[in-house]
Amino acid sequence: MRLPLALASIPLSLALVAMPAAAQDLTGTLKKVKDTGAITIGYRDSSVPFSYLDGDQKPVGYAMDICLKITEAVKTHLKLDKLEVKLNPVTSATRIPLIANGTIDLECGSTTNNADRQKQAGFTNSHFLTATRYVSKKEKKLDKIEDLKGRTVVSTSGTTNIRQINEANAARSLGLTILPAKDHAEAFLMVETGRADAFVMDDVLLASLAAGSKTPDAYVISSEALSKPEPYGIMLRKDDAPFKAVADAATKALYGSPDGKALYEKWFTKPIPPRGINLKLPMTEAMQKQFANPSDSPDPAAY
CATH class of the missing domain: 3.40.190.10 (Periplasmic binding protein-like II)
Structure with a gap:
């Protein structure tokens, strides 16, 4: 776990909200998780390779793995001995309402981070750029x-x-x-x-x-694209700065480590379950830059 190093590299204002839970009064999602001892992940059933069901009908995928890294960071931040991870299916129509009403705490799929959606939900650092x-x-x-x-x-x-x-x-x-x-x-x-x-x-x-x-x-x-990069991000509740700070620090630490590149290669350049298909989609230059300097911007020009 490299979270402490990541927290040291983010702005002081975010570092303060990401201090150990005992040092402050918890609010929002962190309070909910602390009180219930559980965090709920929203998953998609067929968003390959981001979030989908494997041969055993278990949710797996690139975004799912990232969300599990975030839950580990939340557990460490709250100093919990154990943290129950609940799984809740979502669709393109239900994902934003279920984030907003508190049914799910993280939405782990292939959701585009754009200006309109940022009016309804928050996003952690973009985990994929499509074009x-x-x-x-x-x-x-x-x-x-x-x-x-x-x-x-x-x-x-x-x-x-x-x-x-x-x-x-x-x-x-x-x-x-x-x-x-x-x-x-x-x-x-x-x-x-x-x-x-x-x-x-x-x-x-x-x-x-x-x-x-x-x-x-x-x-x-084709190597040439007809559009600017379009960012996908993990959704969380809007205006929940303490929880977002933990998620941002966790994703920044992951993307900046060898584990981040290995995770990308696992899902995009190697055979994946259940059929062993290989997307053969190596990391683009834009993705390499995003991993080196993570951003949650909804603006394609930022990438």
Whole structure:
């Protein structure tokens, strides 16, 4: 546990609120956890590889592991002999209300940290940065946006991704034929069957689709992105500075240590349960910078 070093490196104001519990009157989530001896984690059932159910129907994932590190830090901070970790399923529709009403204390998934959500909830340091890229068959040798000139591409209807590729098509005079798909599965199938040269979507989703396909090694994700990085963060209750200070210190210590890189590689560059798929998504330069200098900013330009 490297929490004391992390606390020493954060601003004095945060260090003060993150002092041992005995030295101050507890409030908010820390008081709730101290009083009940339990902390509740909200998990997703199919947000691979962030938070999902394994073959035994147990919640696992990259974000789950980070949340468990935070709970360890909370236990140490409160000087508890033991801390019960409760698990509560959430969906995209319920995750914010359940944080706000106190049902869950941490939401561990793939939730985008943006300005609108920060009006409703707090976020600790971003744990992943996604961006809009495209997947194509390696044999086509496509990597940059310009490589798509004159090609047929697909994206999912109603997403920001299809808007972004339409904007790039107009701005760069790419001469694309852009096809809308009803969902991600249909869009990827169009690349599989040759009806489209590329599928434009969030890179981590593309990696998951390619990894789960019949021939994972046949696909490659573009190195060039059509968007700025989009941060994912662990949600916690808004305006709960003492609890956030503990979470921020814990995540900063993790990301700045060899354990942080190892955790990323475990879930994004190696086979993961239950099917042993490998997303083959190495850490980007933006992610390396985020781990070196963690931020909870909702602004894509900050990354």
